Amino acid sequence: MRPLRYSINVTLDGCVHHQAGLPPDPESMAFWTAEMERVDALLYGRVTYGMMESAWRRPANGVWPAWMEEWEIPFAEAIDPTRKYVVSATLPAPDWNAELLGGDLGAAVRRLKEEPGHGLVGGVRLPLALADLGLIDEFQFVVHPVIVGHGPALLAGLRESTRLELVERRDFRSGAVASLYRRAG
Numbered sequence: 001m002r003p004l005r006y007s008i009n010v011t012l013d014g015c016v017h018h019q020a021g022l023p024p025d026p027e028s029m030a031f032w033t034a035e036m037e038r039v040d041a042l043l044y045g046r047v048t049y050g051m052m053e054s055a056w057r058r059p060a061n062g063v064w065p066a067w068m069e070e071w072e073i074p075f076a077e078a079i080d081p082t083r084k085y086v087v088s089a090t091l092p093a094p095d096w097n098a099e100l101l102g103g104d105l106g107a108a109v110r111r112l113k114e115e116p117g118h119g120l121v122g123g124v125r126l127p128l129a130l131a132d133l134g135l136i137d138e139f140q141f142v143v144h145p146v147i148v149g150h151g152p153a154l155l156a157g158l159r160e161s162t163r164l165e166l167v168e169r170r171d172f173r174s175g176a177v178a179s180l181y182r183r184a185g
Contacts, residue, residue, distance in 0.1 A: 002112060004043070004119045005138040005180075006127045007035060010154050012143060016124055017151035022144045026071040027172050031142070036078035040117035043101075043109070043130075046088035048123035053096045056080060085112065087126055106133045124152045132159050138182050139164060145175035 009022045024032075044052065058080045059065065064073055084098035087105060094100060101108040109130060112119060121127050121136065130136050141154070164181035171177055 002041065002115050002117045002119045003137040004109070004113055004121055004130070004135060005039075005140055006121050006131070006136045007140040007142075008122060008127075008154070009142045009144060011146045011148050013147045013149060014153045014156075015148045015151040016154050017148075022146060024072065025174055026069075027174065028142065028176060029071050029075050031170070031172075031178060033075040033078050035120065035140075036075060036082065038118055039120040040083060041112065041115075041119045042079070042082055042084045043112070043119060043121040043126070044084060044086055045123045045126035046086060046091045048126070049084065049086045049088070049091070049094060049096075049098065052079065052122070053094075057096050105129060106135065109133070109135050128155055128157060131155055131162065136183075138167070138180060140178065140180045142172075142176055142178045 008016050009028075010016050011022065056076045056079045058076070064076060068076065081097060084094070084096060085101045086094045086098050087101050087108075088094075091100065101112075113135070121130060127136065163184035165184045166179060167182050168180040169177065170179075
């Protein structure tokens with residue numbers, strides 16, 4: 001069975017927008033690279049898939065862009081070949097080692113979870129829908145010492161509270177804290 005983990009960077013005030021002032025650093029990128037190397041499938045909505053593809057897909061010429069720091073390349077090399085599933089009714093045909101998940105979201109994700117391996121879901125709206133369906137097994141948040149006061153909030157609109165138990169915690173030199181939780185009980 002493939003457990004599904006929701007992993008995301010978040011500010012102290014719960015903002016999960018990628019432009020919320022959460023610049024990567026070598027330590028956090030090494031953390032996310034290790035996370036990427038342990039999964040065999042990624043699950044994204046259309047917006048997150050497009051954002052990740054535009055940043056981390058290997059260019060056709062095989063050379064990583066000049067904006068990419070040396071310490072970001074291992075992450076790019078880990079995410080690029082990973083299998084991706086995209087939930088979208090408007091994306092015609094994803095081609096970054098990806099396929100569309102169609103039909104009933106709950107049934108499609110349950111089928112994915114029946115396969116062996118480890119899955120990771122990212123984004124804002126899709127994880128909320130999956131959490132409402134009770135399909136996320138683990139929640140991993142890297143909380144950064146930044147308050148932004150605006151933007152999409154972590155799991156805003158969740159229909160029912162979800163009890164979690166802390167499984168693991170890691171402190172970063174930057175002051176960020178990575179916490180992994182599983183559903184309690």
